Amino acid sequence: MRAISKTFGGTTxxxxxxxxxxxxxxVTVVGPSGCGKSTLxxxxxxxxxxxAGGILRxxxxxxxxxxxxxxxxxxxxxxxxxxxxxxxxxxxxxxxxEGAPRKEARARALRMLPEFGxxxxxxxxxxxxxxxxRQRVALMRTFLFERDLMLLDEPFGxxxxxxxxxxxxxxxxxxxxxxxxxxxxxxxxxxxIFLGDRVLVxxxxxxxxxxxxxxxxxxxxxxxxxxxPEFIRLKRTLLETIEEESMKSFRSAEAPKVSQ
Amino acid sequence: MxxxxxxxxxxxxxxxxxxxxxxxxLGLAIAALVWEGxxxxxxxxxxxxxxxxxxxQAIATTPKPYVDGFLRTLAETLIGFVAGGxxxxxxxIVFFRVRALRExxxxxxxxxxxxxxxxxxxxxxxxxxxxxxAKAVIAFYLTFFPVAVNTLLGLESVDRQQVALMRSxxxxxxxxxxRLQFPTALPHIFVALRLASSLSLVGAxxxxxxxxxxxxGVLLLQxxxxxxxxxxxxxxxxxxxxxxxxxAVVAAAERRLVFWGAEQ
Numbered sequence: 236m237r238a239i240s241k242t243f244g245g246t247t248x249x250x251x252x253x254x255x256x257x258x259x260x261x262v263t264v265v266g267p268s269g270c271g272k273s274t275l276x277x278x279x280x281x282x283x284x285x286x287a288g289g290i291l292r293x294x295x296x297x298x299x300x301x302x303x304x305x306x307x308x309x310x311x312x313x314x315x316x317x318x319x320x321x322x323x324x325x326x327x328x329x330x331x332x333e334g335a336p337r338k339e340a341r342a343r344a345l346r347m348l349p350e351f352g353x354x355x356x357x358x359x360x361x362x363x364x365x366x367x368x369r370q371r372v373a374l375m376r377t378f379l380f381e382r383d384l385m386l387l388d389e390p391f392g393x394x395x396x397x398x399x400x401x402x403x404x405x406x407x408x409x410x411x412x413x414x415x416x417x418x419x420x421x422x423x424x425x426x427x428i429f430l431g432d433r434v435l436v437x438x439x440x441x442x443x444x445x446x447x448x449x450x451x452x453x454x455x456x457x458x459x460x461x462x463x464p465e466f467i468r469l470k471r472t473l474l475e476t477i478e479e480e481s482m483k484s485f486r487s488a489e490a491p492k493v494s495q
Numbered sequence: 496m497x498x499x500x501x502x503x504x505x506x507x508x509x510x511x512x513x514x515x516x517x518x519x520x521l522g523l524a525i526a527a528l529v530w531e532g533x534x535x536x537x538x539x540x541x542x543x544x545x546x547x548x549x550x551x552q553a554i555a556t557t558p559k560p561y562v563d564g565f566l567r568t569l570a571e572t573l574i575g576f577v578a579g580g581x582x583x584x585x586x587x588i589v590f591f592r593v594r595a596l597r598e599x600x601x602x603x604x605x606x607x608x609x610x611x612x613x614x615x616x617x618x619x620x621x622x623x624x625x626x627x628x629a630k631a632v633i634a635f636y637l638t639f640f641p642v643a644v645n646t647l648l649g650l651e652s653v654d655r656q657q658v659a660l661m662r663s664x665x666x667x668x669x670x671x672x673x674r675l676q677f678p679t680a681l682p683h684i685f686v687a688l689r690l691a692s693s694l695s696l697v698g699a700x701x702x703x704x705x706x707x708x709x710x711x712g713v714l715l716l717q718x719x720x721x722x723x724x725x726x727x728x729x730x731x732x733x734x735x736x737x738x739x740x741x742x743a744v745v746a747a748a749e750r751r752l753v754f755w756g757a758e759q
Contacts, residue, residue, distance in 0.1 A: 280663045305665020315657050318755035319678050328674070329664040360755060380664060 249274055249285075252443045254435060256384065256418055261410060263419045263427035265473065266437030266445075267481040272420045275437075276388050279418065280309040294383065305333075308380040312389045314373035316361040322348075322372050323357045329380035344379060350409065351375045367398040374406070378413065387419045391426070400458065403429055407456060424473050425461060428452075434469075436476045439483040446476045542724055550728045560714060561733050568711040569737060571627055571699035575634020576741075579695065580688055583639040587646020587680075588672070597647075608640050612701055620705040630702030630710070634695040641694070645687035649680025685749040692745045696738050711737070 249271045256262050266272055277283040278291075281303030285291065291298055293306070308329070316325045326347075327340035348354045351371045361369055370390060377385060391399045403426060410417060421427050427434045428450055436446040450469060452460055460466055530547045533539070541549070554561050586604075590597035616633050623629035653676050661675050703712025711734050718726035 277659070280659075282659050282663060304662055307663065309660065309663040311656055311660055313656065315654070315660050317657075317675070317678065319681075319753075328661075332661065332664040332666045332670055332674070362755060 249278075249443065252437075254444055256416055258383070258416055259414045261417045261419065261430060261432045262435060263421060263431035263433070264435045264437060265421055265424055265427045265477060267439055267477060267483075268422065272437060273388060276309070276386055276418075276420060279303065279384070280307050280386055281305075306382055307384045307386055308377045308382040309386045310373055310377040310388060310390055312392055314361075314369045316369055316372055318361050321358050321360050322353055322364070325361065325372050326375045326379055328376055333380075340379075344375070347375060347379065350412075352405070366394055367402060370394060370402065371405075374409075378409070378415075383416055385415050385417045387417060389420050389422065392421070399426075404458060406430065407454075411455065424470055424477065428466060428469050428473070429456060429461060434473060436473060436480070439480045445480060446473070448473060545725050545728055550725055550732060553725045554729050554733070560709075561729065563709050564711045564714045564730070565733055565737060567627070567709045568696070568699050568703070568734075569741075571630035571702065571710070572634055572695045572737070572741065574627070574631035575636075575698055576638055576691060576695040578631065579635040579638025579691060580642050582635070583642025583687070583691075584646050584684060586639070586643040587650060587684075588677075590643070590647050591650040591676075592668075604640055604643065607636075612637060612698065616701055616705055619702070625706045629705070630699045630707075633702040634698030637694040637698040638691040641687040641690050642684065645683045646680055649683030650676050652683065653679045682753045685745075685753055689742060689745050689749070692741045693738055696734070696741065700734065 252271075252275065254262075264272055264275070274283065278285050278300050281300050284300045291300060291303075293303060317328065320328070323341050323344045326344040327335075327337070330340040330343070331337065345357060348357060351374065353368065353371060353375070356364065356368065361372070364372070370393075374387075374390065377387070391402050394402060407430060419427075419430060431450050434448045434450060435444050436448070437443065438445040448469065452463070452465060452469075527547055530544075534544055534546045586600075590601060612633065615636055619629050619632050619636075623632060657675060657679075658671065661671050666674070699710070700712035700715070703710040704716055707713050711730055714730040715727065715734075717723075718730060
């Protein structure tokens, strides 16, 4: 995958947005709420078409968003596990849709279970699992659907702070091992810096990329990196930018009320 | 993270179920005692309420009509239920998929359900005569509609994000239906099937009133004309047994198939 850039017109969620992700790169996206992050993801996942005039390139070839269906592994905010399927069968859902034989898919999933901290839970059903575990099952489903680009939409948003920190470190380990290309949405600046090679800050609606910040913290990153001066400096820059955009979207939301 | 203790959980569940069954039997026994005792105590005339023991004795001395009637009515009920359930589910899926067809046919379905079952029964007997099929058709008529409505409702209750996720995997419409939409609809479908299990019995019994020689409905009618109170009560008990048993089977199937409950 080389470059994705797209342009929109009108009052829609995104306008003139441009971004590219290099192979093996971990890019995080932060922005004020309602900046069209999710719209961006839906386009990259192939669920929504950009307006005419938008240019989408995947692996060096221009394409329609719909052609991306089945080519990008997508993980939405909620785990969306199917309650009638146990851990293994939930994890292999995407493989099954692809037409892989169930037996083979299950064997692959079983081999992966320990790495996702799910060993011994293969026959449990989602309602028997904790939030963190459910999220790991969903991540495993995303990882098993081997695609060049992984899209993670606030995957840890619903978890408590401790579980979340643990999951972040764990995700970095797994990413370093498999070297997938990841585009990761979050509203948590710490998370964005801790995980990413690059952080993109989006503008208030209509969304575009406001700032692109390379994160050159050494890897592997240890939990205490968040207190390093370098980290704090990056965080300050990013927070200032986000603050500015949040105020903008706040004002534009207030404006109609004021005029009444 | 502790290893799951599936064994002890299953045992606890079994114990709970056995305890529930024990209480059910106890409740029935108390009800039977109250019945028997109050008839004796208050001297209720057998014309209004015979003793339970008299009724059970009547069944025990001439079991044949009751057994035959039970089996016959069971067959009619089952055929109507299975056909109505299958047709209802199929129509629910078709209405879900083909909007135009829903707008064309659904109103006709509703009109069909406003026709009193007695009027419809007369017509069915004209068409099919006094056959087993005629009763099954009436049971079918009462069954298919709630199943179709709930199937449609269940299919439409599917989470849109879940659909988006499946599509991002490249799922076809058929895969969406089989792997996501139909399982999501199952709990709704079972609500209708439980309702349909009692409705199909009503359909079968009403159907028998239009004329037949065996069946619980026939027994009821004969007992009524002969003012045989004991026979009316006996038939009632047998019908209750059939209805409850059938309902229990459907509910058990539901527990097995929709084990995840009302999650989400």
